[in-house]
Amino acid sequence: ERRSGKELRELFLKFFEEKGCKRYHSFSLVPDDPTLLFTIAGMVPFKPYFLGLKKPEVTRATTAQKCVRTNDIENVGHTARHHTFFEMLGNFSFGDYFKEEIIPWAWEFLTERVGLDPNRLYATVYLDDDEAFDIWHEKVGLPKERIFRLGEDDNFWAAGPVGPCGPCSEIIYDQGEEFSCGKPSCNVGCDCDRYLEIWNLVFMQYNRDKEGKLTPLPKKNIDTGMGLERLASVVQGAPNDFETDLFRPIMEKACELVNVKYGEDPKKDMAVKIISDHIRASAFMIADGVLPTNDGTGYVLRRLIRRSVRFGRLLGIERPFLTELLPVVRQSIGDEYHELVEQASAIEQVLSTEEERFSRTLSQGSELMYSEIEKLEAAGKKELPGDVAFVLYDTFGFPLELTEEMCEERGISVDEEGFEGAMEAQRERARAASRQTSSVMSKSVYTELADRLAPSPFCGYEKTSCEASV
């Protein structure tokens, strides 16, 4: 029996409703949280309750939460399991149930409700978390050799340097030998796709003070997160998330548009995966009110759209094509997320405007870049000057990261400091110009000019305090 993504989402939410959790609809991708650009995990909308800043209306909750992780942009298509936009299935306890309950429940859900083969499952726990180890071993019956103790990077979670934190326990599914990276060290905890991390259970049980001292919290919390796409891939026996029913209609349409036969050329497959990922993310971002701009969330959106256009070009499609993927995005996931349907025309308009804008300069910009690269190669140099990267950014609309990525394909790095310097000099010129002219110009003309001359500094991209966690 192969359950669909939609069925799995429902199965999860129902299961935790039965355990007394209140089901909430997904919250926005853009969080009410100045430390984060996007909702990166299911716990983000509930942070005030975990931090004790607000009193929750219930002590148990469950969601399928729309998430965006910018730190994974470059993993997309390279690994079987990373997306920019994904759905995180989560359940949360605000001072209510704890390890004793959640570990057996997670096991029950995966093995009994979903029917995963228990012999393929492993658990990880934090180094000294004997409590979790014993629950896995004694209460669940998982053999000791299938429980791994891992360190801080994998198995300790913190919302920031001070505040609530705690060990976590991850559930791993062995996809089999053929997924292994082949290194002798490949085992649970390896970064390749063989030992696939599907679910992270966080035990928020300490408060960390400025000196780094841990004190047990009076009320312990649970925060768990499982990627729906990954769960679907193991349930459906798909070699990667893009071959699950959640992505298949998008992948098929993308292949048709760019005239690629999936499975013939890994490089082309990767480009199609990237386009399929980014179109979904872009549609959801726009539906939640993000517009392509030069900073913050808007810059991420711009980068995703422009990256998709470029991968389309690499596959040989010259005309605008992104909006033609929107109907299949709605078809694959629109019945859960009505905003995609309600905002359909806005999404289409924003996307086509941005695509057209970039299409006009992509060829010229690429030409300029490659001729600069040839000059560098002829001179035996390995770094693209910052002012060239700046012209590409300012005149041709190349996000810096795109320039870096295109250069990297040719073994060239980019002088980022030089880029920042050119940007600052530009801003200074704009300020000087506006001092001279603002007295005679109307406010709107002035703002328009300033916008054009001085792209806002790109900051905040790394504002992710709990990036590496659920």
Ligand code: ATP
């Ligand atoms: P990985 O090690 O694979 O990058 P992670 O440890 O960063 O995952 P967590 O922060 O623990 O992930 O998030 C909880 C769950 O969310 C993961 O176990 C996984 O199922 C899912 N998940 C995390 N990042 C992504 C992503 N970029 N795309 C899809 N699912 C993801």
Ligand code: MG
């Ligand atoms: Mg991990």
Ligand code: MG
């Ligand atoms: Mg994890």
Ligand code: MG
């Ligand atoms: Mg990660």
